[in-house]
Amino acid sequence: MRDRLQAELHFPPGFLWGTATAAHQVEGGNRNNWSAWEALGGGRIFGDHVSGRACEWWDGRAEEDFARAASLHNNALRLSVEWSRIEPEPGRWDTAALERYRAMLDDLHARGLEPMVTLHHFTNPLWLEERGAWLDEETPRLFARFAAKVAEALGERVTLWCTINEPMVYAAQSYLIGHWPPAHRSLDETFRVAAQLVRGHAAAYRAIKAVRPAAQIGFAKHQMTVAPGTPLIGHLGAGLIHYLFNEAIFGPFNGRRLNFLVRSVSIPEARGTLDWIGLQYYAAQHIYLSRSPGARLPRLEMRAPEGRPRGPRDWGELAPEQILPRLKHLYRLVRQPIYVTEAGVPDPDDSLRPAYLARTLRAVWQACMHNYPVRGFFFWSLVDNFEWAEGYDPRYRFGLYGVDFQTQERTERRSARLYRAVCAANALTAAIVREHAPEAFDVIFPTPQPVE
Numbered sequence: 001m002r003d004r005l006q007a008e009l010h011f012p013p014g015f016l017w018g019t020a021t022a023a024h025q026v027e028g029g030n031r032n033n034w035s036a037w038e039a040l041g042g043g044r045i046f047g048d049h050v051s052g053r054a055c056e057w058w059d060g061r062a063e064e065d066f067a068r069a070a071s072l073h074n075n076a077l078r079l080s081v082e083w084s085r086i087e088p089e090p091g092r093w094d095t096a097a098l099e100r101y102r103a104m105l106d107d108l109h110a111r112g113l114e115p116m117v118t119l120h121h122f123t124n125p126l127w128l129e130e131r132g133a134w135l136d137e138e139t140p141r142l143f144a145r146f147a148a149k150v151a152e153a154l155g156e157r158v159t160l161w162c163t164i165n166e167p168m169v170y171a172a173q174s175y176l177i178g179h180w181p182p183a184h185r186s187l188d189e190t191f192r193v194a195a196q197l198v199r200g201h202a203a204a205y206r207a208i209k210a211v212r213p214a215a216q217i218g219f220a221k222h223q224m225t226v227a228p229g230t231p232l233i234g235h236l237g238a239g240l241i242h243y244l245f246n247e248a249i250f251g252p253f254n255g256r257r258l259n260f261l262v263r264s265v266s267i268p269e270a271r272g273t274l275d276w277i278g279l280q281y282y283a284a285q286h287i288y289l290s291r292s293p294g295a296r297l298p299r300l301e302m303r304a305p306e307g308r309p310r311g312p313r314d315w316g317e318l319a320p321e322q323i324l325p326r327l328k329h330l331y332r333l334v335r336q337p338i339y340v341t342e343a344g345v346p347d348p349d350d351s352l353r354p355a356y357l358a359r360t361l362r363a364v365w366q367a368c369m370h371n372y373p374v375r376g377f378f379f380w381s382l383v384d385n386f387e388w389a390e391g392y393d394p395r396y397r398f399g400l401y402g403v404d405f406q407t408q409e410r411t412e413r414r415s416a417r418l419y420r421a422v423c424a425a426n427a428l429t430a431a432i433v434r435e436h437a438p439e440a441f442d443v444i445f446p447t448p449q450p451v452e
């Protein structure tokens with residue numbers, strides 16, 4: 001019998017290995033709804049940080065970082081194009097911006113990295129924000145026009161398109177919780193924005209296919225593990241949040257209504273507009289009924305249970321193996337090929353990341369072995385970057401490479417060496433885990449227990 005020191009968990013041939021990035025978080029110098037929000041200060045963003053130069057991708061450093069991705073034996077990379085750069089005013093297209101993206105895509109191909117291009121990753125052009133962004137009735141059509149333009153200009157270089165990143169996160173953060181611009185708090189608007197994003201996806205899908213019939217188009221969906229904290233109400237709350245956040249949006253893709261319980265709408269044009277679906281998984285949230293001092297009514301609270309490994313603030317429990325049930329559940333909802341379009345962990349000193357990554361990959365491998373059609377894995381992220389409302393809060397460092405934002409210096413982390421070895425082997429092996437994440441070895445390759 002081969003002992004566990006020789007174990008090798010092989011991924012399917014042709015599996016895509018990459019990292020995920022987003023324009024506003026790395027490019028620097030953007031002018032969009034986020035940069036306007038950052039400029040307001042007033043504690044909206046940690047330390048009143050502004051994205052500023054970010055990782056200086058726009059001004060030439062993208063290529064340096066693509067070289068790092070290639071050094072990791074990656075064969076793919078997920079990046080987004082910034083709508084506000086390409087269409088700075090309604091209907092005016094900036095050819096120099098398209099040229100810059102073309103150069104970036106050419107560089108990726110030259111290094112053997114297949115691009116996955118996201119069209120909307122949380123940011124909107126200011127002119128769109130001023131007319132109500134996704135609340136405006138015209139926005140799905142305007143988004144499709146933008147998608148068609150990008151597909152015409154860049155489509156020879158791109159097969160994998162991701163229309164929208166995390167529609168439910170965008171809708172909830174911007175229109176329900178109010179942490180992100182435009183910081184509204186309205187159930188009605190949250191519902192309307194979610195519906196508009198589904199329409200926007202469907203319209204963009206058709207617009208891209210009209211220009212590039214061979215394009216493979218999906219969107220990226222954040223799926224949370226939601227578990228009950230307190231009995232009864234915690235169970236009810238977890239069931240409700242699981243349905244509303246993880247499931248509801250897929251109704252129209254299966255010929256049903258977009259049903260948010262208190263409101264529902266039919267979006268028939270969404271049916272048949274997914275060639276694949278992107279899974280983004282980060283944490284497990286437990287639902288408690290809690291009453292803050294002085295408050296009259298108790299409320300539902302999401303957090304990690306005491307004593308469990310957790311991320312900063314309200315990040316939730318770090319439970320990498322939970323990616324497997326999330327993946328199986330997503331497959332049951334969509335029945336299309338899956339790319340893991342994001343998974344990662346905030347970890348400034350890289351003490352958790354290697355084990356987190358290795359355990360995540362073991363779970364993804366299990367899904368492959370159970371014949372779930374998982375086609376690739378994009379780790380969040382290649383380099384540290386601007387983390388939305390957390391700004392450059394040092395607790396929210398996600399990169400395989402650390403970035404010193406004063407000097408732009410990159411530092412390779414231990415987790416980068418782990419990922420490099422896995423991608424080169426197209427396998428997670430015992431030797432790799434022992435060398436690069438020994439703390440995860442017994443979890444990933446447990447000692448066989450004698451049968452009683």
Ligand code: FCB
Pocket residue numbers: 022025165166169222342380387388398
């Ligand atoms: C995801 C976002 C991504 C990044 C990671 C940490 O929800 O898509 O932009 O902020 O979280």
